[in-house]
Amino acid sequence: MLREIRPAIVLLVGLTLITGLAYPLAMTGLADAFFPKQAAGSLIEKDGKVIGSALIGQEFKDDKYFHGRPSATTAPDPADASKTVPAPDNAANSGGSNLGPTSKALADRLKEDVDKLKAENPSQPVPADLVTTSASGLDPDISPEGALFQVPRVAKARGMSEDTLRQLVADNTSGRLIGIFGEPRVNVLALNLALDAAGQSRVH
Structure with a gap:
Protein backbone atom coordinates (compact mmCIF):
# COMPACT_ATOMS: atom_id res chain seq x y z
CA MET A 1 0.00 0.00 0.00
CA GLY A 41 3.80 49.48 -1.64
CA SER A 42 4.44 52.53 -3.86
CA LEU A 43 5.02 54.59 -0.74
CA ILE A 44 5.27 58.37 -0.92
CA GLU A 45 7.69 60.17 1.41
CA LYS A 46 8.04 63.78 2.48
CA ASP A 47 11.06 64.96 4.42
CA GLY A 48 12.10 61.33 4.92
CA LYS A 49 8.74 60.34 6.43
CA VAL A 50 6.18 58.06 4.77
CA ILE A 51 2.95 60.01 4.35
CA GLY A 52 0.96 57.62 2.17
CA SER A 53 0.87 55.38 -0.85
CA ALA A 54 0.30 56.24 -4.49
CA LEU A 55 -2.17 53.34 -4.56
CA ILE A 56 -4.45 54.37 -1.69
CA GLY A 57 -6.52 57.53 -1.49
CA GLN A 58 -6.52 59.93 1.43
CA GLU A 59 -9.24 62.27 2.64
CA PHE A 60 -8.55 65.97 2.14
CA LYS A 61 -11.13 68.39 3.52
CA ASP A 62 -9.30 71.72 3.63
CA ASP A 63 -10.26 74.16 0.85
CA LYS A 64 -6.59 74.78 0.07
CA TYR A 65 -6.16 71.19 -1.13
CA PHE A 66 -7.59 69.22 -4.03
CA HIS A 67 -10.12 66.64 -2.86
CA GLY A 68 -10.33 63.03 -3.99
CA ARG A 69 -13.32 60.84 -4.73
CA PRO A 70 -15.88 60.11 -2.01
CA SER A 71 -15.15 56.92 -0.11
CA ALA A 72 -17.71 54.52 1.34
CA THR A 73 -15.32 52.45 3.47
CA THR A 74 -16.22 51.90 7.12
CA ALA A 75 -14.64 50.88 10.43
CA PRO A 76 -15.97 49.27 13.63
CA ASP A 77 -17.93 51.65 15.84
CA PRO A 78 -15.81 52.34 18.96
CA ALA A 79 -19.01 52.43 21.02
CA ASP A 80 -20.46 49.21 19.60
CA ALA A 81 -18.21 46.69 17.83
CA SER A 82 -21.23 45.06 16.18
CA LYS A 83 -21.83 48.25 14.17
CA THR A 84 -19.77 50.29 11.74
CA VAL A 85 -19.14 53.98 11.24
CA PRO A 86 -17.96 55.83 8.11
CA ALA A 87 -14.16 55.82 7.75
CA PRO A 88 -13.19 57.27 4.36
CA ASP A 89 -10.20 55.64 2.64
CA ASN A 90 -9.88 52.92 5.28
CA ALA A 91 -7.37 50.59 3.63
CA ALA A 92 -8.18 47.83 6.14
CA ASN A 93 -11.76 47.59 4.90
CA SER A 94 -11.85 48.11 1.15
CA GLY A 95 -15.32 48.14 -0.36
CA GLY A 96 -18.19 50.16 -1.81
CA SER A 97 -21.51 51.17 -0.29
CA ASN A 98 -23.50 48.61 -2.34
CA LEU A 99 -26.31 51.19 -2.60
CA GLY A 100 -28.28 50.75 -5.81
CA PRO A 101 -29.72 53.37 -8.18
CA THR A 102 -33.09 53.27 -6.40
CA SER A 103 -31.56 53.94 -2.97
CA LYS A 104 -32.92 57.10 -1.34
CA ALA A 105 -29.82 57.35 0.86
CA LEU A 106 -27.62 57.36 -2.24
CA ALA A 107 -29.82 59.89 -4.04
CA ASP A 108 -29.82 62.21 -1.03
CA ARG A 109 -26.05 61.97 -0.65
CA LEU A 110 -25.48 62.64 -4.34
CA LYS A 111 -27.79 65.66 -4.31
CA GLU A 112 -26.05 67.10 -1.26
CA ASP A 113 -22.59 66.62 -2.80
CA VAL A 114 -23.62 68.01 -6.19
CA ASP A 115 -25.26 71.07 -4.61
CA LYS A 116 -22.14 71.74 -2.55
CA LEU A 117 -19.87 71.48 -5.59
CA LYS A 118 -22.15 73.64 -7.74
CA ALA A 119 -21.94 76.35 -5.10
CA GLU A 120 -18.17 76.03 -5.25
CA ASN A 121 -17.95 76.37 -9.03
CA PRO A 122 -21.36 77.23 -10.55
CA SER A 123 -20.05 77.86 -14.05
CA GLN A 124 -18.92 74.27 -14.70
CA PRO A 125 -20.75 70.91 -14.76
CA VAL A 126 -19.84 68.67 -11.83
CA PRO A 127 -17.55 65.77 -12.91
CA ALA A 128 -19.07 62.41 -12.01
CA ASP A 129 -15.98 61.13 -10.20
CA LEU A 130 -16.21 63.92 -7.60
CA VAL A 131 -19.57 62.60 -6.35
CA THR A 132 -19.34 58.85 -6.98
CA THR A 133 -17.34 56.31 -5.02
CA SER A 134 -15.15 53.65 -6.57
CA ALA A 135 -15.77 49.95 -5.98
CA SER A 136 -12.79 49.76 -3.62
CA GLY A 137 -13.42 53.05 -1.82
CA LEU A 138 -9.66 53.62 -1.98
CA ASP A 139 -9.19 55.23 -5.41
CA PRO A 140 -6.16 57.58 -5.18
CA ASP A 141 -6.87 59.27 -8.52
CA ILE A 142 -9.39 61.66 -10.01
CA SER A 143 -9.94 62.70 -13.58
CA PRO A 144 -8.17 65.80 -14.92
CA GLU A 145 -11.65 67.34 -15.22
CA GLY A 146 -12.25 66.61 -11.53
CA ALA A 147 -9.02 68.38 -10.61
CA LEU A 148 -9.61 71.37 -12.90
CA PHE A 149 -13.12 71.80 -11.48
CA GLN A 150 -11.55 72.46 -8.06
CA VAL A 151 -9.04 75.03 -9.30
CA PRO A 152 -11.14 78.15 -8.46
CA ARG A 153 -11.64 77.01 -4.85
CA VAL A 154 -7.98 76.14 -4.30
CA ALA A 155 -6.82 79.35 -6.01
CA LYS A 156 -9.02 81.44 -3.73
CA ALA A 157 -7.92 79.58 -0.58
CA ARG A 158 -4.23 79.91 -1.42
CA GLY A 159 -4.17 83.24 -3.18
CA MET A 160 -2.65 81.63 -6.27
CA SER A 161 -3.53 82.26 -9.89
CA GLU A 162 -5.85 79.79 -11.58
CA ASP A 163 -3.48 79.52 -14.55
CA THR A 164 -0.69 78.37 -12.23
CA LEU A 165 -2.93 75.71 -10.73
CA ARG A 166 -4.14 74.51 -14.12
CA GLN A 167 -0.53 74.06 -15.19
CA LEU A 168 0.14 72.16 -11.95
CA VAL A 169 -2.76 69.82 -12.75
CA ALA A 170 -1.42 69.32 -16.27
CA ASP A 171 2.06 68.56 -14.93
CA ASN A 172 0.62 65.91 -12.59
CA THR A 173 -1.70 64.24 -15.09
CA SER A 174 -0.77 60.70 -16.10
CA GLY A 175 -1.87 59.53 -19.54
CA ARG A 176 -3.21 56.18 -20.70
CA LEU A 177 -0.91 53.18 -20.25
CA ILE A 178 1.10 52.83 -23.50
CA GLY A 179 -1.38 55.29 -24.97
CA ILE A 180 -4.40 52.97 -25.11
CA PHE A 181 -5.24 51.45 -21.72
CA GLY A 182 -7.19 53.27 -19.02
CA GLU A 183 -8.01 56.95 -18.80
CA PRO A 184 -5.94 60.06 -17.99
CA ARG A 185 -5.77 60.52 -14.22
CA VAL A 186 -4.38 62.72 -11.49
CA ASN A 187 -3.02 61.28 -8.25
CA VAL A 188 -4.52 63.53 -5.57
CA LEU A 189 -1.77 63.07 -2.96
CA ALA A 190 0.99 63.74 -5.50
CA LEU A 191 -0.87 66.80 -6.77
CA ASN A 192 -1.30 68.19 -3.26
CA LEU A 193 2.39 67.64 -2.49
CA ALA A 194 3.28 69.53 -5.67
CA LEU A 195 0.81 72.21 -4.64
CA ASP A 196 2.49 72.64 -1.25
CA ALA A 197 5.90 72.78 -2.93
CA ALA A 198 4.67 75.43 -5.39
CA GLY A 199 3.25 77.47 -2.52
CA GLN A 200 6.52 77.31 -0.59
CA SER A 201 8.52 78.40 -3.64
CA ARG A 202 6.25 81.45 -3.99
CA VAL A 203 6.87 82.39 -0.35
CA HIS A 204 10.64 82.20 -0.80
Missing part, protein backbone atom coordinates in the same frame (compact mmCIF):
# COMPACT_ATOMS: atom_id res chain seq x y z
CA LEU A 2 2.84 2.36 0.86
CA ARG A 3 4.26 1.79 -2.61
CA GLU A 4 1.00 3.01 -4.14
CA ILE A 5 0.65 6.17 -2.04
CA ARG A 6 4.37 7.11 -2.03
CA PRO A 7 4.19 8.87 -5.46
CA ALA A 8 1.23 10.94 -4.28
CA ILE A 9 3.06 11.94 -1.08
CA VAL A 10 6.24 12.84 -3.00
CA LEU A 11 4.21 14.85 -5.52
CA LEU A 12 2.35 16.67 -2.74
CA VAL A 13 5.55 17.58 -0.90
CA GLY A 14 7.33 18.58 -4.12
CA LEU A 15 4.52 20.83 -5.36
CA THR A 16 4.12 22.34 -1.91
CA LEU A 17 7.80 23.29 -1.85
CA ILE A 18 7.71 24.63 -5.42
CA THR A 19 4.42 26.56 -5.37
CA GLY A 20 4.29 27.42 -1.68
CA LEU A 21 7.92 28.33 -1.02
CA ALA A 22 10.22 28.52 -4.05
CA TYR A 23 7.87 30.38 -6.39
CA PRO A 24 6.74 33.07 -3.88
CA LEU A 25 10.36 33.66 -2.79
CA ALA A 26 11.50 33.93 -6.41
CA MET A 27 8.72 36.39 -7.32
CA THR A 28 9.39 38.46 -4.20
CA GLY A 29 13.09 38.57 -5.00
CA LEU A 30 12.48 39.58 -8.62
CA ALA A 31 10.01 42.25 -7.56
CA ASP A 32 12.47 43.70 -5.04
CA ALA A 33 15.23 43.68 -7.65
CA PHE A 34 13.37 45.15 -10.63
CA PHE A 35 10.46 47.07 -9.04
CA PRO A 36 11.60 48.03 -5.51
CA LYS A 37 9.24 51.01 -5.14
CA GLN A 38 6.17 49.05 -6.25
CA ALA A 39 7.14 46.00 -4.20
CA ALA A 40 7.34 48.18 -1.09
Whole structure:
Protein backbone atom coordinates (compact mmCIF):
# COMPACT_ATOMS: atom_id res chain seq x y z
CA MET A 1 0.00 0.00 0.00
CA LEU A 2 2.84 2.36 0.86
CA ARG A 3 4.26 1.79 -2.61
CA GLU A 4 1.00 3.01 -4.14
CA ILE A 5 0.65 6.17 -2.04
CA ARG A 6 4.37 7.11 -2.03
CA PRO A 7 4.19 8.87 -5.46
CA ALA A 8 1.23 10.94 -4.28
CA ILE A 9 3.06 11.94 -1.08
CA VAL A 10 6.24 12.84 -3.00
CA LEU A 11 4.21 14.85 -5.52
CA LEU A 12 2.35 16.67 -2.74
CA VAL A 13 5.55 17.58 -0.90
CA GLY A 14 7.33 18.58 -4.12
CA LEU A 15 4.52 20.83 -5.36
CA THR A 16 4.12 22.34 -1.91
CA LEU A 17 7.80 23.29 -1.85
CA ILE A 18 7.71 24.63 -5.42
CA THR A 19 4.42 26.56 -5.37
CA GLY A 20 4.29 27.42 -1.68
CA LEU A 21 7.92 28.33 -1.02
CA ALA A 22 10.22 28.52 -4.05
CA TYR A 23 7.87 30.38 -6.39
CA PRO A 24 6.74 33.07 -3.88
CA LEU A 25 10.36 33.66 -2.79
CA ALA A 26 11.50 33.93 -6.41
CA MET A 27 8.72 36.39 -7.32
CA THR A 28 9.39 38.46 -4.20
CA GLY A 29 13.09 38.57 -5.00
CA LEU A 30 12.48 39.58 -8.62
CA ALA A 31 10.01 42.25 -7.56
CA ASP A 32 12.47 43.70 -5.04
CA ALA A 33 15.23 43.68 -7.65
CA PHE A 34 13.37 45.15 -10.63
CA PHE A 35 10.46 47.07 -9.04
CA PRO A 36 11.60 48.03 -5.51
CA LYS A 37 9.24 51.01 -5.14
CA GLN A 38 6.17 49.05 -6.25
CA ALA A 39 7.14 46.00 -4.20
CA ALA A 40 7.34 48.18 -1.09
CA GLY A 41 3.80 49.48 -1.64
CA SER A 42 4.44 52.53 -3.86
CA LEU A 43 5.02 54.59 -0.74
CA ILE A 44 5.27 58.37 -0.92
CA GLU A 45 7.69 60.17 1.41
CA LYS A 46 8.04 63.78 2.48
CA ASP A 47 11.06 64.96 4.42
CA GLY A 48 12.10 61.33 4.92
CA LYS A 49 8.74 60.34 6.43
CA VAL A 50 6.18 58.06 4.77
CA ILE A 51 2.95 60.01 4.35
CA GLY A 52 0.96 57.62 2.17
CA SER A 53 0.87 55.38 -0.85
CA ALA A 54 0.30 56.24 -4.49
CA LEU A 55 -2.17 53.34 -4.56
CA ILE A 56 -4.45 54.37 -1.69
CA GLY A 57 -6.52 57.53 -1.49
CA GLN A 58 -6.52 59.93 1.43
CA GLU A 59 -9.24 62.27 2.64
CA PHE A 60 -8.55 65.97 2.14
CA LYS A 61 -11.13 68.39 3.52
CA ASP A 62 -9.30 71.72 3.63
CA ASP A 63 -10.26 74.16 0.85
CA LYS A 64 -6.59 74.78 0.07
CA TYR A 65 -6.16 71.19 -1.13
CA PHE A 66 -7.59 69.22 -4.03
CA HIS A 67 -10.12 66.64 -2.86
CA GLY A 68 -10.33 63.03 -3.99
CA ARG A 69 -13.32 60.84 -4.73
CA PRO A 70 -15.88 60.11 -2.01
CA SER A 71 -15.15 56.92 -0.11
CA ALA A 72 -17.71 54.52 1.34
CA THR A 73 -15.32 52.45 3.47
CA THR A 74 -16.22 51.90 7.12
CA ALA A 75 -14.64 50.88 10.43
CA PRO A 76 -15.97 49.27 13.63
CA ASP A 77 -17.93 51.65 15.84
CA PRO A 78 -15.81 52.34 18.96
CA ALA A 79 -19.01 52.43 21.02
CA ASP A 80 -20.46 49.21 19.60
CA ALA A 81 -18.21 46.69 17.83
CA SER A 82 -21.23 45.06 16.18
CA LYS A 83 -21.83 48.25 14.17
CA THR A 84 -19.77 50.29 11.74
CA VAL A 85 -19.14 53.98 11.24
CA PRO A 86 -17.96 55.83 8.11
CA ALA A 87 -14.16 55.82 7.75
CA PRO A 88 -13.19 57.27 4.36
CA ASP A 89 -10.20 55.64 2.64
CA ASN A 90 -9.88 52.92 5.28
CA ALA A 91 -7.37 50.59 3.63
CA ALA A 92 -8.18 47.83 6.14
CA ASN A 93 -11.76 47.59 4.90
CA SER A 94 -11.85 48.11 1.15
CA GLY A 95 -15.32 48.14 -0.36
CA GLY A 96 -18.19 50.16 -1.81
CA SER A 97 -21.51 51.17 -0.29
CA ASN A 98 -23.50 48.61 -2.34
CA LEU A 99 -26.31 51.19 -2.60
CA GLY A 100 -28.28 50.75 -5.81
CA PRO A 101 -29.72 53.37 -8.18
CA THR A 102 -33.09 53.27 -6.40
CA SER A 103 -31.56 53.94 -2.97
CA LYS A 104 -32.92 57.10 -1.34
CA ALA A 105 -29.82 57.35 0.86
CA LEU A 106 -27.62 57.36 -2.24
CA ALA A 107 -29.82 59.89 -4.04
CA ASP A 108 -29.82 62.21 -1.03
CA ARG A 109 -26.05 61.97 -0.65
CA LEU A 110 -25.48 62.64 -4.34
CA LYS A 111 -27.79 65.66 -4.31
CA GLU A 112 -26.05 67.10 -1.26
CA ASP A 113 -22.59 66.62 -2.80
CA VAL A 114 -23.62 68.01 -6.19
CA ASP A 115 -25.26 71.07 -4.61
CA LYS A 116 -22.14 71.74 -2.55
CA LEU A 117 -19.87 71.48 -5.59
CA LYS A 118 -22.15 73.64 -7.74
CA ALA A 119 -21.94 76.35 -5.10
CA GLU A 120 -18.17 76.03 -5.25
CA ASN A 121 -17.95 76.37 -9.03
CA PRO A 122 -21.36 77.23 -10.55
CA SER A 123 -20.05 77.86 -14.05
CA GLN A 124 -18.92 74.27 -14.70
CA PRO A 125 -20.75 70.91 -14.76
CA VAL A 126 -19.84 68.67 -11.83
CA PRO A 127 -17.55 65.77 -12.91
CA ALA A 128 -19.07 62.41 -12.01
CA ASP A 129 -15.98 61.13 -10.20
CA LEU A 130 -16.21 63.92 -7.60
CA VAL A 131 -19.57 62.60 -6.35
CA THR A 132 -19.34 58.85 -6.98
CA THR A 133 -17.34 56.31 -5.02
CA SER A 134 -15.15 53.65 -6.57
CA ALA A 135 -15.77 49.95 -5.98
CA SER A 136 -12.79 49.76 -3.62
CA GLY A 137 -13.42 53.05 -1.82
CA LEU A 138 -9.66 53.62 -1.98
CA ASP A 139 -9.19 55.23 -5.41
CA PRO A 140 -6.16 57.58 -5.18
CA ASP A 141 -6.87 59.27 -8.52
CA ILE A 142 -9.39 61.66 -10.01
CA SER A 143 -9.94 62.70 -13.58
CA PRO A 144 -8.17 65.80 -14.92
CA GLU A 145 -11.65 67.34 -15.22
CA GLY A 146 -12.25 66.61 -11.53
CA ALA A 147 -9.02 68.38 -10.61
CA LEU A 148 -9.61 71.37 -12.90
CA PHE A 149 -13.12 71.80 -11.48
CA GLN A 150 -11.55 72.46 -8.06
CA VAL A 151 -9.04 75.03 -9.30
CA PRO A 152 -11.14 78.15 -8.46
CA ARG A 153 -11.64 77.01 -4.85
CA VAL A 154 -7.98 76.14 -4.30
CA ALA A 155 -6.82 79.35 -6.01
CA LYS A 156 -9.02 81.44 -3.73
CA ALA A 157 -7.92 79.58 -0.58
CA ARG A 158 -4.23 79.91 -1.42
CA GLY A 159 -4.17 83.24 -3.18
CA MET A 160 -2.65 81.63 -6.27
CA SER A 161 -3.53 82.26 -9.89
CA GLU A 162 -5.85 79.79 -11.58
CA ASP A 163 -3.48 79.52 -14.55
CA THR A 164 -0.69 78.37 -12.23
CA LEU A 165 -2.93 75.71 -10.73
CA ARG A 166 -4.14 74.51 -14.12
CA GLN A 167 -0.53 74.06 -15.19
CA LEU A 168 0.14 72.16 -11.95
CA VAL A 169 -2.76 69.82 -12.75
CA ALA A 170 -1.42 69.32 -16.27
CA ASP A 171 2.06 68.56 -14.93
CA ASN A 172 0.62 65.91 -12.59
CA THR A 173 -1.70 64.24 -15.09
CA SER A 174 -0.77 60.70 -16.10
CA GLY A 175 -1.87 59.53 -19.54
CA ARG A 176 -3.21 56.18 -20.70
CA LEU A 177 -0.91 53.18 -20.25
CA ILE A 178 1.10 52.83 -23.50
CA GLY A 179 -1.38 55.29 -24.97
CA ILE A 180 -4.40 52.97 -25.11
CA PHE A 181 -5.24 51.45 -21.72
CA GLY A 182 -7.19 53.27 -19.02
CA GLU A 183 -8.01 56.95 -18.80
CA PRO A 184 -5.94 60.06 -17.99
CA ARG A 185 -5.77 60.52 -14.22
CA VAL A 186 -4.38 62.72 -11.49
CA ASN A 187 -3.02 61.28 -8.25
CA VAL A 188 -4.52 63.53 -5.57
CA LEU A 189 -1.77 63.07 -2.96
CA ALA A 190 0.99 63.74 -5.50
CA LEU A 191 -0.87 66.80 -6.77
CA ASN A 192 -1.30 68.19 -3.26
CA LEU A 193 2.39 67.64 -2.49
CA ALA A 194 3.28 69.53 -5.67
CA LEU A 195 0.81 72.21 -4.64
CA ASP A 196 2.49 72.64 -1.25
CA ALA A 197 5.90 72.78 -2.93
CA ALA A 198 4.67 75.43 -5.39
CA GLY A 199 3.25 77.47 -2.52
CA GLN A 200 6.52 77.31 -0.59
CA SER A 201 8.52 78.40 -3.64
CA ARG A 202 6.25 81.45 -3.99
CA VAL A 203 6.87 82.39 -0.35
CA HIS A 204 10.64 82.20 -0.80
